Amino acid sequence: MELATSHLVVDFGPHRALDDVSLHFPLGSQLLLYGPSGGGKTTLLKALAGLVLPTRGQVLWNGRDRLTLSRGETRDAQAHMGMVFQTDALFDTLTVERNVALPLERKGLSAAAVEEKVANALARVGLKAAAQKRPEHLSGGMRKRAGIARALVMEPWVLFADDPLAGLDPETAAGISALLLEVSHGRTLIAAMPDPHPSLPLARTLRLTPMARDVDNRSTA
Amino acid sequence: MNTAAPLRTLGRVALPGIRAAGALTLVLARTLRHLPHLSGRECLRSLVLYGYQSLPLTLGVGTLAGATVVLQAGIYAERFGARQYLGWAGGYAVLWEFGPLLLGLVMAGRVGARNAAELALLKTNGQLEGLRGISLDPFRYLVAPRVVASAVAITCLATLTYFVAALWETVAAYFALGLPARVFLGSFADMLRPNDVLGSLLKTAVFGTAIALVSTAAGLAAQGGARGVGRAAAAAVVFGCASIFALDFLITPLLARWLT
Numbered sequence: 412m413e414l415a416t417s418h419l420v421v422d423f424g425p426h427r428a429l430d431d432v433s434l435h436f437p438l439g440s441q442l443l444l445y446g447p448s449g450g451g452k453t454t455l456l457k458a459l460a461g462l463v464l465p466t467r468g469q470v471l472w473n474g475r476d477r478l479t480l481s482r483g484e485t486r487d488a489q490a491h492m493g494m495v496f497q498t499d500a501l502f503d504t505l506t507v508e509r510n511v512a513l514p515l516e517r518k519g520l521s522a523a524a525v526e527e528k529v530a531n532a533l534a535r536v537g538l539k540a541a542a543q544k545r546p547e548h549l550s551g552g553m554r555k556r557a558g559i560a561r562a563l564v565m566e567p568w569v570l571f572a573d574d575p576l577a578g579l580d581p582e583t584a585a586g587i588s589a590l591l592l593e594v595s596h597g598r599t600l601i602a603a604m605p606d607p608h609p610s611l612p613l614a615r616t617l618r619l620t621p622m623a624r625d626v627d628n629r630s631t632a
Numbered sequence: 633m634n635t636a637a638p639l640r641t642l643g644r645v646a647l648p649g650i651r652a653a654g655a656l657t658l659v660l661a662r663t664l665r666h667l668p669h670l671s672g673r674e675c676l677r678s679l680v681l682y683g684y685q686s687l688p689l690t691l692g693v694g695t696l697a698g699a700t701v702v703l704q705a706g707i708y709a710e711r712f713g714a715r716q717y718l719g720w721a722g723g724y725a726v727l728w729e730f731g732p733l734l735l736g737l738v739m740a741g742r743v744g745a746r747n748a749a750e751l752a753l754l755k756t757n758g759q760l761e762g763l764r765g766i767s768l769d770p771f772r773y774l775v776a777p778r779v780v781a782s783a784v785a786i787t788c789l790a791t792l793t794y795f796v797a798a799l800w801e802t803v804a805a806y807f808a809l810g811l812p813a814r815v816f817l818g819s820f821a822d823m824l825r826p827n828d829v830l831g832s833l834l835k836t837a838v839f840g841t842a843i844a845l846v847s848t849a850a851g852l853a854a855q856g857g858a859r860g861v862g863r864a865a866a867a868a869v870v871f872g873c874a875s876i877f878a879l880d881f882l883i884t885p886l887l888a889r890w891l892t
């Protein structure tokens with residue numbers, strides 16, 4: 412799956428969060444968004460994932476303006492994208508296992524198939540033992556991994572990771588980075604964080620600031 | 633100063649009202665749309681949370697309302713020599729006014745605040761958006777079940793309150809006024825008609841639905857962190873109570889004309 416933005420502008424009321432962003436992500440590309448708080452990193456990720464509407468410009472999924480897609484096409488496209496949210500967005504009322512199973516709901520899979528996919532995703536992030544726990548009883552690093560498992564359970568082509576290392580000690584952060592790099596094999600990985608982290612070296616970086624933006628294409632896509 | 637000033641003032645006053653009405657209508661419409669395929673588990677969870685866990689409070693309200701009404705009405709019943717009508721008066725007062733209103737106000741605080749705070753937290757923590765990110769409609773999965781559960785819970789709790797209130801009215805009438813339970817319940821049964829019960833339940837259902845809609849709209853409008861959640865809960869209680877008084881004023885004459 413190929414993602415792109417073309418002259419993307421996102422305003423929240425009078426406030427401009429993104430100004431004229433044009434990017435292109437072929438399948439398998441990597442990008443690290445960084446910059447100070449309020450720079451629009453989350454907004455760009457959400458716009459790419461279709462959770463925030465462009466004020467002007469376009470978000471393109473496989474070359475098509477996503478606003479022109481039907482409801483079903485939008486749903487199909489979103490099924491190929493996994494988002495690890497900055498706030499992790501896990502439900503404390505559900506077990507880790509059920510949280511991870513959420514994206515599979517309404518996919519018409521048998522209970523056994525769902526169970527297998529969830530078990531695979533949890534094993535991948537090393538959370539098998541915590542499957543029956545509730546997120547509120549997990550450590551910060553474990554919550555992050557549960558969030559990653561939920562983003563991975565659909566086997567997405569594109570993985571968004573919003574501030575995946577926030578609040579983690581260096582060792583846990585290195586572990587999460589390694590996990591992200593490992594699972595991003597063959598997928599597009601777009602990560603956002605305040606500063607580039609040595610443990611997560613991605614091919615391209617883009618600095619977003621509240622005032623000005625400068626693009627640094629180390630290896631262009 | 634200029635001709636635009638009054639218009640601007642009107643706009644400042646009217647706009648929030650129109651926006652609120654729009655938000656309520658939207659919550660109602662979307663709940664109705666998702667009614668046929670609600671998540672049973674979420675409904676049950678919300679029913680337990682809003683209904684079952686509010687039982688002690690409801691029993692307390694029923695007890696106090698019942699006993700107070702009889703003690704108060706009893707003074708006048710004695711004065712005018714109408715002791716034998718006390719059961720009817722007490723039942724009537726609790727069914728038509730005290731029960732729905734009192735329970736509505738208590739539930740606006742208990743269920744309304746809770747519903748608004750939960751939804752506000754889900755919104756500000758990004759869980760609602762998280763569901764959209766995986767192509768699940770948060771309204772269908774989280775919001776609609778809460779609207780339905782709070783409306784149903786309040787209506788059921790109200791029914792229970794009336795029974796409890798009637799029971800304590802009988803007890804209070806016996807101990808405070810020496811009225812035998814047979815006489816009290818007799819006048820209760822003779823003069824209260826099924827329509828009185830129906831009217832009371834309708835009223836409560838309307839209040840319950842209003843609390844559910846208002847608190848849901850308040851929760852979904854929340855912005856920002858902890859303060860946003862606090863503001864949403866406060867708004868749910870204030871506007872929930874206000875809507876109950878307004879609805880009481882509006883529907884009591886209608887119901888009374890239709891059912892009596």
Ligand SMILES: Nc1ncnc2c1ncn2[C@@H]1O[C@H](COP(=O)(O)OP(=O)(O)OP(=O)(O)O)[C@@H](O)[C@H]1O
Nearest residue numbers: 423426428447448449450451452453454455497605
């Ligand atoms: N839903 C919203 N409503 C109004 N303004 C918003 C909204 N979301 C983001 N903004 C504003 O847009 C700007 C960019 O926000 P964004 O969350 O994208 O920043 P960020 O780079 O992710 O910051 P952080 O590093 O703190 O996560 C900020 O000024 C923010 O206040």
Ligand SMILES: [Mg+2]
Nearest residue numbers: 452453454497
């Ligand atoms: Mg952010």
